[in-house]
Amino acid sequence: MLKIPPHQVAGHKAGNGKLGPLVDESGRFYKPLQGDERGSNELKFYTSFSSDSRIPEHISKFFPTFFGTQLIEASDGSGLKPHLVLEDLSVGRDNPSIVDIKMGSRTWGPEASEEYIQKCLKKDRETSSLPLGFRLSGIQIYGNKESGYWKPERTSVQNLSAEEVKLILKRFVSSNTSTDMDMQPDCAFAATVYGGSTGILSQLLEMKAWFEDQTMYHFYSCSILIMFEKGLALEGQNPGGQIKLIDFAHVIEGRGVIDHNFLGGLCSLIKFISEILTAPSEHKSLVSSINGVN
Amino acid sequence: MLKIPPHQVAGHKAGNGKLGPLVDESGRFYKPLQGDERGSNELKFYTSFSSDSRIPEHISKFFPTFFGTQLIEASDGSGLKPHLVLEDLSVGRDNPSIVDIKMGSRTWGPEASEEYIQKCLKKDRETSSLPLGFRLSGIQIYGNKESGYWKPERTSVQNLSAEEVKLILKRFVSSNTSTDMDMQPDCAFAATVYGGSTGILSQLLEMKAWFEDQTMYHFYSCSILIMFEKGLALEGQNPGGQIKLIDFAHVIEGRGVIDHNFLGGLCSLIKFISEILTAPSEHKSLVSSINGVN
Numbered sequence A, B: 001m002l003k004i005p006p007h008q009v010a011g012h013k014a015g016n017g018k019l020g021p022l023v024d025e026s027g028r029f030y031k032p033l034q035g036d037e038r039g040s041n042e043l044k045f046y047t048s049f050s051s052d053s054r055i056p057e058h059i060s061k062f063f064p065t066f067f068g069t070q071l072i073e074a075s076d077g078s079g080l081k082p083h084l085v086l087e088d089l090s091v092g093r094d095n096p097s098i099v100d101i102k103m104g105s106r107t108w109g110p111e112a113s114e115e116y117i118q119k120c121l122k123k124d125r126e127t128s129s130l131p132l133g134f135r136l137s138g139i140q141i142y143g144n145k146e147s148g149y150w151k152p153e154r155t156s157v158q159n160l161s162a163e164e165v166k167l168i169l170k171r172f173v174s175s176n177t178s179t180d181m182d183m184q185p186d187c188a189f190a191a192t193v194y195g196g197s198t199g200i201l202s203q204l205l206e207m208k209a210w211f212e213d214q215t216m217y218h219f220y221s222c223s224i225l226i227m228f229e230k231g232l233a234l235e236g237q238n239p240g241g242q243i244k245l246i247d248f249a250h251v252i253e254g255r256g257v258i259d260h261n262f263l264g265g266l267c268s269l270i271k272f273i274s275e276i277l278t279a280p281s282e283h284k285s286l287v288s289s290i291n292g293v294n
Helices: A037-050 A114-126 A162-171 A200-211 A230-234 A260-278 B037-050 B114-126 B162-171 B200-211 B230-234 B260-278
Strands: A028-032 A066-073 A080-087 A096-103 A134-142 A217-219 A223-229 A242-246 A251-253 B028-032 B066-073 B080-087 B096-103 B134-142 B217-219 B223-229 B242-246 B251-253
Touching: A028 A066, A037 A066, A037 A080, A037 A251, A096 A260, A134 A162, A134 A230, A134 A260, A162 A260, A200 A223, A200 A242, A200 A260, A217 A260, A223 A230, A260 B260, B028 B066, B037 B066, B037 B080, B037 B251, B096 B260, B134 B162, B134 B230, B134 B260, B162 B260, B200 B223, B200 B242, B200 B260, B217 B260, B223 B230
Parallel strands: none
Antiparallel strands: A028 A080, A066 A080, A096 A134, A096 A223, A217 A251, A223 A242, B028 B080, B066 B080, B096 B134, B096 B223, B217 B251, B223 B242
16 A cells, blocks of 8 residues: 655655655655656666675665566546655654755766756755755754644745754654744753764764775765654653665765765764754854744 | 076066066065055955964964065166065075965955956866866976976966876986977986975875864965975985965955865875875876976
């Protein structure tokens, strides 16, 4: 039985006659192959990457497992359509807090069409991408059984200032997730989610070491997902903090050069997380335009 | 007695009635203050940076010492003009080999004028900046007393491929500096210039650690100079390999974010140098458009 993924925070969404990804009960995620070269490019990447013996296991774990392609009934009712069959990253999570971070100050590669470059450049300049080296693309933060999720409009989190992004990344690991932006997040779970030998920061540093060395792929317009389970943190258990890379429609060959665009953004993100771990209570009051919707 | 710097490899040059920098015999370098906001911005940077107590000494050594400004006779005969008074980086060097590397895949900051952005973007796309994260801006390689310097046209080194840049960076530390691009450089001095605890790679890594942390400045359109003395290397002495950052007309405030654009390019450069140290004899034959002129 296929259904709409309950925890998608960015990207095309299924439902109301629209084409989007589906999940099944066995833990698989079905992503419609985009009809243009984006679809063929993403399939090419998954096919190549999943069989590439140069990728060490401590790196491949950051990517969704790839199970090939399959013709399934598309979510928009248009009949059988080819889908990428991937690991459903939310399996085993009850109420995941998730942030989708589109990496790089530049979301276009040198070989893209002029029209695509101009479109991306405009958006990179209008959002946080250019100043920060990444932009928030979507987020959901679990509060508790009563309040449910804080899930702001996707467009409202894309063009935040450095201070606002830091506030969101603090709220992400706080027990008080009020939508009042003047309320100081308590960062109650910063140490257990971001910190520690298996926490988010350690995983980002592991990924960084690989990006300093690998010259095989340039990951334009990819996202890092950061996920954890607040329910477990509240019970004093390991909250299962995890990063994953997703969205490979614009990956190109590295041709002997590191992906300095992704790496620069990754170092910027690492600096944000490090600062939150070092000084969780440092806070500047902000007038914000972030609209909370549940 | 002021004279034209003998070892300038990039930037505006004095001579033939043109405005450019001058040096004196006491080891000072006089850079004409550009009349527009570039001049005032570079002066602002030097003034702020040189008195900034947050800059550790192991980092400030990568910057030319700043001695203020002075009115001197301009090199173009236009009379007294204000100049930045800086340390002459070539003092004490007889026959320096020098490469000027303009850092970053993007040479423009978010607040530049639309006209300037479009001009820079075009050049970044036409040169190595976009694919490599940096571009060679000028180079001189000392051969020996008879052959003098190999000093290719500046425009011919700006748009090289990754393989060509690697070849040039190998030739830079080779004893055979023939202009024949099919000749394999021997990398005779790679270990002593690039390697070792005080070599170029160590210095670049020291600079990288600072860039991973500092959020004070974004260094758009700056260059890293790499210099050493081949004569000393030939005599088995320490060749005095040194890196310096120059050209701060487009530095802007960091506003709490690391300079991910510079850092990405720096990591890319580090990867090139590391690969040369690891596999100095790996070589691909190239058809090249690099024109050698002495």
